[in-house]
Amino acid sequence: MNLSKSKYCNAIQCKKMLWLDTNKSDVKSDMTNESVLDNGVEVGEIARRLFGQYESIPYNEDLNIMIEDTKKALLQDNIVITEASFLYDNNFCSVDILKKTGNEIEIYEVKSSTNLKDIYIEDVSYQTYILLNLGYNIKKVCIAYINSSYERNLELELDKLFTIKDVTDIVFKNQENVKKQIKDINEYMMKTNEPEEKLNINCSTPYECPFFSYCTKDLPKDNIFKLKRIRNKLKFDLYNKDIYTYNDLLNENIDWKVKQQIEFELYDKKPMILKDEIKKFLDNLTYPLYFLDFETYQQPIPQYMGVKPYMQIPFQYSLHYLESENDKLKHKEFLAEANEDPRRKLAEQLVKDIPKNVCTLAYNMGFEKSVIKNLAKLFPDLEEHLMNIHDNIKDLMIPFINRYYYTKEMKGSYSIKYVLPALFPNDPTLNYHNLDLIHNGSEAMNAYANLGKLSKDEQIKVRENLLKYCELDTYAMVKIWLKLKEISNYKLTIENESDEKVLTK
Numbered sequence: 062m063n064l065s066k067s068k069y070c071n072a073i074q075c076k077k078m079l080w081l082d083t084n085k086s087d088v089k090s091d092m093t094n095e096s097v098l099d100n101g102v103e104v105g106e107i108a109r110r111l112f113g114q115y116e117s118i119p120y121n122e123d124l125n126i127m128i129e130d131t132k133k134a135l136l137q138d139n140i141v142i143t144e145a146s147f148l149y150d151n152n153f154c155s156v157d158i159l160k161k162t163g164n165e166i167e168i169y170e171v172k173s174s175t176n177l178k179d180i181y182i183e184d185v186s187y188q189t190y191i192l193l194n195l196g197y198n199i200k201k202v203c204i205a206y207i208n209s210s211y212e213r214n215l216e217l218e219l220d221k222l223f224t225i226k227d228v229t230d231i232v233f234k235n236q237e238n239v240k241k242q243i244k245d246i247n248e249y250m251m252k253t254n255e256p257e258e259k260l261n262i263n264c265s266t267p268y269e270c271p272f273f274s275y276c277t278k279d280l281p282k283d284n285i286f287k288l289k290r291i292r293n294k295l296k297f298d299l300y301n302k303d304i305y306t307y308n309d310l311l312n313e314n315i316d317w318k319v320k321q322q323i324e325f326e327l328y329d330k331k332p333m334i335l336k337d338e339i340k341k342f343l344d345n346l347t348y349p350l351y352f353l354d355f356e357t358y359q360q361p362i363p364q365y366m367g368v369k370p371y372m373q374i375p376f377q378y379s380l381h382y383l384e385s386e387n388d389k390l391k392h393k394e395f396l397a398e399a400n401e402d403p404r405r406k407l408a409e410q411l412v413k414d415i416p417k418n419v420c421t422l423a424y425n426m427g428f429e430k431s432v433i434k435n436l437a438k439l440f441p442d443l444e445e446h447l448m449n450i451h452d453n454i455k456d457l458m459i460p461f462i463n464r465y466y467y468t469k470e471m472k473g474s475y476s477i478k479y480v481l482p483a484l485f486p487n488d489p490t491l492n493y494h495n496l497d498l499i500h501n502g503s504e505a506m507n508a509y510a511n512l513g514k515l516s517k518d519e520q521i522k523v524r525e526n527l528l529k530y531c532e533l534d535t536y537a538m539v540k541i542w543l544k545l546k547e548i549s550n551y552k553l554t555i556e557n558e559s560d561e562k563v564l565t566k
Contacts, residue, residue, distance in 0.1 A: 104173035115141040165200040175209035213363035283307040322473035332468040354534040365402040379531040399513035426456035499530040
């Protein structure tokens with residue numbers, strides 16, 4: 062079989078994954094994450110500057126052309142090459158960065174991750190195997206990955222941004238194993254009938270398998286892999302003991318919340334509502350009452366001062382609020398311009414929009430509080446007001462994470478994306494699928510990150526949809542709060558009046 066380093070790594074995780082990808086690709090789930098792909102490209106391009114001037118081998122569908130271009134480039138005594146390409150015995154690889162000094166070769170594999178994974182060792186071991194068998198004198202093998210503790214100053218410091226780990230000894234010791242793996246993979250891929258494999262932890266480690274739904278298609282609908290609060294390792298351990306149906310799991314010593322989810326779905330139980338606990342939670346909320354939600358994005362390569370790789374950078378917020386119990390529901394919002402550091406303007410607007418000493422609700426408040434705390438550290442002149450907002454935030458998730466309110470439709474989750482449709486199953490105005498372009502946080506993050514690449518007209522359209530998405534987040538919080546009030550005998554509802562949302566008692 063013709064192997065590439067990506068195919069080799071897939072087979073290291075699970076040989077059947079590679080077999081299915083080759084023979085039954087139509088049953089593959091789409092696991093594409095545009096953000097991850099974009100990050101990989103961006104990090105790879107920046108890493109090319111680690112060693113100064115370099116020559117890049119352009120991609121060509123005809124791999125032989127890339128291989129010949131590499132051979133020509135390697136005629137030079139001292140050179141840095143990106144995407145240097147090699148073929149040995151039907152095993153192909155392109156090396157992210159290859160440094161040649163005299164007759165000595167150094168291999169650098171670049172990863173956009175912030176930690177070193179075992180699969181990266183396998184990846185670079187495979188590349189080393191090919192080059193060694195082609196007769197190259199390999200002096201050093203390294204993996205370059207992102208240093209998560211690096212903080213951007215005025216200039217980007219590549220030597221501090223990347224951690225370069227020398228794995229030469231490990232890789233050389235792994236060469237016999239690579240040879241054996243290649244032999245085993247080739248034999249496995251000769252199977253004409255679909256191989257049978259037991260589900261195991263490799264189905265989700267180091268990456269989620271795109272064939273998992275296919276491989277579990279014959280399991281009962283109510284099975285262990287539908288449960289959210291069980292660690293993956295335990296799921297596979299129990300599965301391989303033939304304990305995987307909901308009925309099986311009822312006899313196991315598992316978390317009470319998991320058992321509750323099982324019982325509610327298995328026996329079609331009615332909603333559980335602990336009114337007294339909900340009322341205690343609501344009694345701690347005071348007017349004026351604000352509902353806050355941030356949208357953030359991440360930069361693998363920090364573009365702004367004080368930013369670390371993959372730090373959450375807020376670019377948008379939505380704010381619904383009520384100044385008194387029977388007041389009209391009002392709304393404010395902020396969305397940063399493209400290609401600028403959004404933090405200062407956002408922080409300034411936030412302290413204008415949220416007064417001191419008011420109660421602010423967030424859903425999963427740890428996120429909002431961390432964003433505000435980072436802003437307070439960054440802008441000392443706004444710190445007092447920002448930390449006042451921070452200290453007065455309360456979490457609307459509490460009644461759901463503590464199961465004061467639980468229905469089978471929540472599927473064991475307290476995420477707003479499960480809670481909202483469970484509470485309002487037939488309300489199209491609360492259905493994120495009815496939005497245009499932006500339907501979830503990942504899409505919002507990607508949309509803003511790429512906003513500056515669009516035309517003016519395209520930017521206007523994307524901005525409109527970003528605002529609609531974020532507004533729905535806080536409006537959803539208002540509706541959830543109202544539902545809690547309603548079942549606790551407050552009897553508050555929302556009505557439309559003069560195109561404004563109004564609270565009536």
